[in-house]
Amino acid sequence: MNSLKVIDGKAAAARVLLQVKHDIAALGIQPGLAVILVGDDPASQVYVRNKVLRAEETGIRSLEYRLPADTGQASLLALIARLNADAQVNGILLQLPLPAHIDENRVLQAIAPGKDVDGFHSENVGGLSQGREVLTPCTPSGCMQLLHDTLGDLSGRHAVVIGRSNIVGKPMAALLLQAHCSVTVLHSRSQNAAQLCRQADIVIAAVGRPRMIDASWLKPGCVVIDVGINRIEDQGRSRLVGDVDFDSALPVASAITPVPGGVGPMTIAFLMKNTLTAALQQATPRSLPEAPCPSTC
Numbered sequence: 067m068n069s070l071k072v073i074d075g076k077a078a079a080a081r082v083l084l085q086v087k088h089d090i091a092a093l094g095i096q097p098g099l100a101v102i103l104v105g106d107d108p109a110s111q112v113y114v115r116n117k118v119l120r121a122e123e124t125g126i127r128s129l130e131y132r133l134p135a136d137t138g139q140a141s142l143l144a145l146i147a148r149l150n151a152d153a154q155v156n157g158i159l160l161q162l163p164l165p166a167h168i169d170e171n172r173v174l175q176a177i178a179p180g181k182d183v184d185g186f187h188s189e190n191v192g193g194l195s196q197g198r199e200v201l202t203p204c205t206p207s208g209c210m211q212l213l214h215d216t217l218g219d220l221s222g223r224h225a226v227v228i229g230r231s232n233i234v235g236k237p238m239a240a241l242l243l244q245a246h247c248s249v250t251v252l253h254s255r256s257q258n259a260a261q262l263c264r265q266a267d268i269v270i271a272a273v274g275r276p277r278m279i280d281a282s283w284l285k286p287g288c289v290v291i292d293v294g295i296n297r298i299e300d301q302g303r304s305r306l307v308g309d310v311d312f313d314s315a316l317p318v319a320s321a322i323t324p325v326p327g328g329v330g331p332m333t334i335a336f337l338m339k340n341t342l343t344a345a346l347q348q349a350t351p352r353s354l355p356e357a358p359c360p361s362t363c
């Protein structure tokens with residue numbers, strides 16, 4: 067395998083986390099992150115555990131709220147209201163998916179936009195589409211970092227995003243547009259999807275269908291970012307694969323993210339980065355570390 071072609075998401079995430087850790091130590095602050103998990107979805111439990119571990123390693127105080135699957139919407143809203151009002155909590159992450167009896171949009175809108183480290187509140191979604199500086203969804207932010215690390219300036223490149231979810235596809239398209247790419251979004255109703263994808267310099271796969279995208283979808287030399295994390299049974303063993311058929315795509319792409327070890331670690335790293343950003347934005351001048359006196363004072 068040509069390792070130069072395989073984008074190392076773990077190493078990239080370690081660099082982001084190191085910078086966040088360094089900034090936190092230099093500022094002498096301790097941001098607080100509340101992580102809420104409702105129910106016992108096994109994949110969500112793993113994600114939440116990893117988020118809490120990374121927070122602690124980075125110098126972020128984490129508060130974990132594990133609630134039973136039958137938690138009522140009113141209790142969840144009451145917890146969010148309490149966390150919104152708690153000055154020790156700078157970021158609130160509500161792990162998705164939620165049990166079916168809870169209205170996801172209703173509870174996500176209850177999180178204070180300034181503490182919405184997932185960037186899912188409509189104020190942040192709107193701000194992103196207008197190009198304002200807001201808290202931005204973690205997975206798309208991580209993908210952008212990997213693309214910049216690999217290609218440098220993205221201006222004028224044709225990016226194809228496969229998938230139109232609120233968590234990845236839509237914010238991804240907005241970030242690529244902000245970076246001056248020409249953006250095509252493909253989805254389940256797209257006609258000639260493979261043919262359109264073959265025109266892309268950059269392919270972002272976020273459909274949630276194991277190994278759907280193979281070499282026949284790719285232009286030689288394109289950069290492939292695989293957001294999919296799908297658990298499959300393979301020769302009697304359970305393993306994780308992406309939305310891209312890695313073995314088929316590797317000889318065609320100029321660079322590609324693996325699954326696992328590609329985008330996944332970047333999502334968590336950007337959650338920590340967003341928590342620090344939120345803490346800095348919430349800090350009043352008085353609670354900020356003493357700034358050097360400007361020459362005019």
Ligand code: GUN
Pocket residue numbers: 159160161162163184204205233333
């Ligand atoms: N579930 C899957 N991805 C995410 C994410 O980025 N944030 C949250 N809160 N839940 C998720």
